[in-house]
Amino acid sequence: MTSDAADQPVLVVEDLRTHFLVPAGAVKAVDGVSLSLQRGKTLGVVGESGSGKTVLARTIMGLNIAGNAVTTGSVKYGGKELVGRSSKEMKQLWGTEMAMVFQDPMTSLNPVVKIGRQLVEHVRVHLGASKAEARSIGTELLHSVKIPDADERFDVYPHEMSGGMRQRVCIAMALACSPDVLFADEPTTALDVTVQHQILNLLGSQQRNHNMAMMLVTHDIGVVAGRTDEIAVMYAGKIVEKAPTSALFNEMRHPYTEALLNSIPQTTKPKHTRLSAITGRPPDLINPPSGCSFAPRCPYARPKCHEEEPQLQAAGSSGHEFACHTPVGSPAAKEAFEANISEGLPQALVIAGHGIASEDDPTVWAS
Amino acid sequence: MAGSGTAHLRPAGDALLRVEDLTVEFPVGRNRVVHAVSGISFDIVKGETLGLVGESGCGKSTTGRALIQLPRPTAGQVTLGGSDLTGLDEESMRILRTKAQMIFQDPISSLNPRRAVGEVVAEPMHVWGPADKNAQWEMVSSMLEAVGVDPDSARYKYPHEFSGGQCQRISIARALVLEPELIICDEPVSALDVSVQAQILNLLEDLKAQYGLTMVFIAHDLAVVKNISDRVAVMYLGKMCEYSESDDLYANPAHPYTQLLLDSLPIPDPGIQLQTDVTDDGELPSPINPPSGCRFRTRCDRADDVCVQLEPTMRRVSDDHFVACHHPLVAVEEASVQISPASVIPGGESA
Numbered sequence: 013m014t015s016d017a018a019d020q021p022v023l024v025v026e027d028l029r030t031h032f033l034v035p036a037g038a039v040k041a042v043d044g045v046s047l048s049l050q051r052g053k054t055l056g057v058v059g060e061s062g063s064g065k066t067v068l069a070r071t072i073m074g075l076n077i078a079g080n081a082v083t084t085g086s087v088k089y090g091g092k093e094l095v096g097r098s099s100k101e102m103k104q105l106w107g108t109e110m111a112m113v114f115q116d117p118m119t120s121l122n123p124v125v126k127i128g129r130q131l132v133e134h135v136r137v138h139l140g141a142s143k144a145e146a147r148s149i150g151t152e153l154l155h156s157v158k159i160p161d162a163d164e165r166f167d168v169y170p171h172e173m174s175g176g177m178r179q180r181v182c183i184a185m186a187l188a189c190s191p192d193v194l195f196a197d198e199p200t201t202a203l204d205v206t207v208q209h210q211i212l213n214l215l216g217s218q219q220r221n222h223n224m225a226m227m228l229v230t231h232d233i234g235v236v237a238g239r240t241d242e243i244a245v246m247y248a249g250k251i252v253e254k255a256p257t258s259a260l261f262n263e264m265r266h267p268y269t270e271a272l273l274n275s276i277p278q279t280t281k282p283k284h285t286r287l288s289a290i291t292g293r294p295p296d297l298i299n300p301p302s303g304c305s306f307a308p309r310c311p312y313a314r315p316k317c318h319e320e321e322p323q324l325q326a327a328g329s330s331g332h333e334f335a336c337h338t339p340v341g342s343p344a345a346k347e348a349f350e351a352n353i354s355e356g357l358p359q360a361l362v363i364a365g366h367g368i369a370s371e372d373d374p375t376v377w378a379s
Numbered sequence: 380m381a382g383s384g385t386a387h388l389r390p391a392g393d394a395l396l397r398v399e400d401l402t403v404e405f406p407v408g409r410n411r412v413v414h415a416v417s418g419i420s421f422d423i424v425k426g427e428t429l430g431l432v433g434e435s436g437c438g439k440s441t442t443g444r445a446l447i448q449l450p451r452p453t454a455g456q457v458t459l460g461g462s463d464l465t466g467l468d469e470e471s472m473r474i475l476r477t478k479a480q481m482i483f484q485d486p487i488s489s490l491n492p493r494r495a496v497g498e499v500v501a502e503p504m505h506v507w508g509p510a511d512k513n514a515q516w517e518m519v520s521s522m523l524e525a526v527g528v529d530p531d532s533a534r535y536k537y538p539h540e541f542s543g544g545q546c547q548r549i550s551i552a553r554a555l556v557l558e559p560e561l562i563i564c565d566e567p568v569s570a571l572d573v574s575v576q577a578q579i580l581n582l583l584e585d586l587k588a589q590y591g592l593t594m595v596f597i598a599h600d601l602a603v604v605k606n607i608s609d610r611v612a613v614m615y616l617g618k619m620c621e622y623s624e625s626d627d628l629y630a631n632p633a634h635p636y637t638q639l640l641l642d643s644l645p646i647p648d649p650g651i652q653l654q655t656d657v658t659d660d661g662e663l664p665s666p667i668n669p670p671s672g673c674r675f676r677t678r679c680d681r682a683d684d685v686c687v688q689l690e691p692t693m694r695r696v697s698d699d700h701f702v703a704c705h706h707p708l709v710a711v712e713e714a715s716v717q718i719s720p721a722s723v724i725p726g727g728e729s730a
Binding site: 060061174175177204206207208209212231232234235237238258271272273275276278279283284286287289290 | 435542544572573574575576577578580581584599600601602603605606607608609625626629639640641642643644645646647648650651662663
């Protein structure tokens with residue numbers, strides 16, 4: 013999984029599991045994830061809502077402070093084990109070693125405190141700077157994230173700024189103490205497409221300048237395509253495919269990755285192009301289906317898929333792994349697809365262009 | 380940008396909906412006014428989908444709401460099926476509203492959490508439908524079925540028992556149950572996952588074919604808009620920049636703002652070099668005091684003195700493609716060539 017073997021990964025995650033205990037059982041939000049982050053590289057984590065990508069990022073940072081969360085496995089940062097540490101111990105790492113940019117810039121800033129003070133408070137706690145020093149560092153930070161009139165903007169409230177500007181403040185805050193690892197959890201989902209472009213460019217340039225490792229969590233596979241070195245696709249708490257970015261797009265093996273890509277409307281296709289929607293919904297994480305968790309929605313599913321859980325296996329090119337019995341493009345997948353069509357399986361019919369994809373699988377409401 | 384002008388309108392008789400010089404302003408105290416929509420004109424023929432696209436704050440939602448007179452526009456005309464909605468009294472408007480229905484962005488908050496789904500969808504029926512409850516339910520259940528929700532199991536369930544995508548299907552069923560002529564979709568898929576978004580977009584296309592719907596589709600995502608629209612209107616700060624048949628808009632964008640939007644789109648292909656050097660770090664100027672002349676000039680690298688002084692009007696690029704720009708990216712006909720005999724409003728009303 014390392015494209016540069018000489019580099020030691022800065023963060024190594026092994027078999028990480030986060031289960032939330034609820035009266036109905038354990039919600040397996042993250043269920044055996046292994047990955048590593050390299051200095052200066054970006055890992056994209058992609059999946060639908062509820063696939064566990066946000067919980068994964070929060071677990072690595074130790075932000076799952078809910079009392080019912082049970083975390084097992086290992087997160088090694090610079091050789092030190094992080095799983096099992098208390099919030100108090102983790103606090104020393106937050107900000108200085110690892111930082112996070114959250115989805116909604118309005119709710120992650122305190123609405124009744126001027127942004128400068130929020131930024132400075134953070135710098136003062138972590139770097140022990142005096143008030144005056146902190147102000148000049150703060151202004152410089154605002155300047156570095158391209159906020160115009162940084163000096164004046166230092167004394168405004170969050171509501172006086174646009175969403176894009178607020179997200180810049182959040183990025184400035186995250187970068188204040190030059191962390192080694194930056195987690196960006198859907199940093200642009202709440203933003204316009206032009207502002208999204210600005211923010212992603214900013215994150216990319218900051219990552220290069222600081223030589224950080226970055227984990228970019230998103231539901232939009234288009235966002236990660238041009239901006240990551242490696243992509244991990246998550247489904248039902250597990251990584252189902254992981255590969256260097258170009259390999260993932262060129263030799264896509266997992267049906268879920270293919271389905272995610274095909275469900276995005278693209279401007280290169282003519283208008284009214286029918287989208288291949290994914291039938292059904294993500295599975296119940298308390299009682300996930302036996303076998304492959306994507307099998308109930310997969311157009312290539314075979315009986316084996318419902319019985320035996322596929323394990324991550326290496327694909328052709330280096331660092332490419334996937335977990336599937338009937339990988340995309342294989343003869344087995346083709347055969348299974350044809351069999352599923354003749355059986356009238358909804359998810360296969362939808363791909364073939366018949367029927368409406370419904371969230372109530374397995375019924376298809378005929379058009 | 381931001382152009383005024385009606386060169387892009389088709390002859391008045393053809394359109395189901397015709398909007399001329401629509402202006403919506405909101406007073407915000409101290410004699411200041413938010414120019415939310417300033418002189419927008421467009422028309423839609425029956426069975427067509429018009430996409431309205433632009434950044435937050437460009438007035439696209441306000442335009443959508445002004446079409447059904449919520450709130451009533453400050454100036455301009457909205458003609459639906461021959462009747463001018465702006466001149467109607469409340470009661471006639473109430474009757475006409477059954478012909479134009481709206482689907483909102485947040486599917487969960489647009490359904491009453493304390494009402495069962497069967498009731499939510501049947502509500503329009505209580506006012507306008509048959510008196511017989513069984514006949515009402517029959518229409519409701521066939522509509523729920525058409526949107527892919529099992530009517531019998533959904534009837535007594537509450538919105539919180541459904542996912543976001545299903546709630547959006549239910550909102551669509553509620554909007555369609557009176558068989559309106561016009562559907563206004565205000566960012567109907569922005570709150571949804573990509574996979575669910577694809578389901579809803581396909582559903583809207585199916586329903587459009589099935590019921591012969593005419594749609595105004597408001598969204599900020601150009602790829603989504605292209606997929607569903609026959610024609611697209613690009614808006615910026617209350618004005619229309621470009622109006623075109625959708626394939627042509629994406630193949631030959633004529634307005635610098637359209638180009639900016641297209642360059643900002645994430646492309647799911649790592650082989651394509653990203654335009655990371657796009658210099659635009661601009662923000663939308665205040666709609667209280669919009670820039671003079673072309674409203675886009677503060678973010679446009681082609682802007683010059685003409686753009687400061689003169690507001691561009693709609694000019695013809697090709698038969699189905701119009702742009703309001705002094706320095707468009709493709710060749711256009713001169714401003715004097717006006718297809719429509721309708722009155723041209725010189726300049727904007729804004730300073």
